Amino acid sequence: MVFDPVLFVFLAIPVYVANSTPLLFSKVRVLGFLDLPIDRKKFFMGERLLGDGKTLKGFVLGLLSGSFAGLILGASFLGFLLSLGVVVGDLLGSFIKRRFRIKRGRQWFWDSIFFVVFALVFASSFFSVSWEYWLILLILSPLIHRLANVLAFHSGLKNVKY
Numbered sequence: 001m002v003f004d005p006v007l008f009v010f011l012a013i014p015v016y017v018a019n020s021t022p023l024l025f026s027k028v029r030v031l032g033f034l035d036l037p038i039d040r041k042k043f044f045m046g047e048r049l050l051g052d053g054k055t056l057k058g059f060v061l062g063l064l065s066g067s068f069a070g071l072i073l074g075a076s077f078l079g080f081l082l083s084l085g086v087v088v089g090d091l092l093g094s095f096i097k098r099r100f101r102i103k104r105g106r107q108w109f110w111d112s113i114f115f116v117v118f119a120l121v122f123a124s125s126f127f128s129v130s131w132e133y134w135l136i137l138l139i140l141s142p143l144i145h146r147l148a149n150v151l152a153f154h155s156g157l158k159n160v161k162y
């Protein structure tokens with residue numbers, strides 16, 4: 001199978017849109033239950049289940065923005081699957097991070113990996129995504145993640161550069 005740059009863009013855009021929108025809107029307060037952490041501040045094995053960084057607002061925004069990006073590209077179902085994978089993978093990432101006792105917002109190598117893997121696994125349930133796309137997205141991901149965090153730091157969205 002030949003590498004198709006168009007398919008690559010169709011995968012990458014919904015994934016990174018879904019992953020970065022929650023951060024962009026993190027300072028925007030939406031009243032009510034949407035702003036609450038998904039884990040409702042519950043503890044599990046002596047540590048927060050997910051942590052304050054995972055709100056319903058972020059989950060919904062990630063899902064909607066990535067799906068919208070897919071819609072604009074003319075690949076709505078693919079965009080929806082990728083975005084769902086991103087937000088679910090992000091939650092699982094935080095769950096595992098907390099099990100290793102790494103605090104919310106602290107840098108962790110796997111931060112930029114889980115959401116990509118889940119996005120591609122979800123997409124692969126209906127589309128065939130060959131290994132080249134996985135490889136490039138996984139290599140690109142830590143770089144994009146890093147860039148987004150540095151930009152978020154300089155624009156005042158984050159207090160730390162990671």
Ligand code: CTP
Nearest residue numbers: 022023026051053054055058059094104105106
């Ligand atoms: N965010 C959110 N809801 C989500 C995901 C993200 O509200 N489901 C917002 C939070 O304000 C979060 C920010 O986007 O702090 C950045 O997301 P991320 O880096 O995934 O969260 P962290 O704060 O680093 O938390 P963790 O250590 O659990 O990854």
Ligand code: MG
Nearest residue numbers: 105106111162
């Ligand atoms: Mg983080």
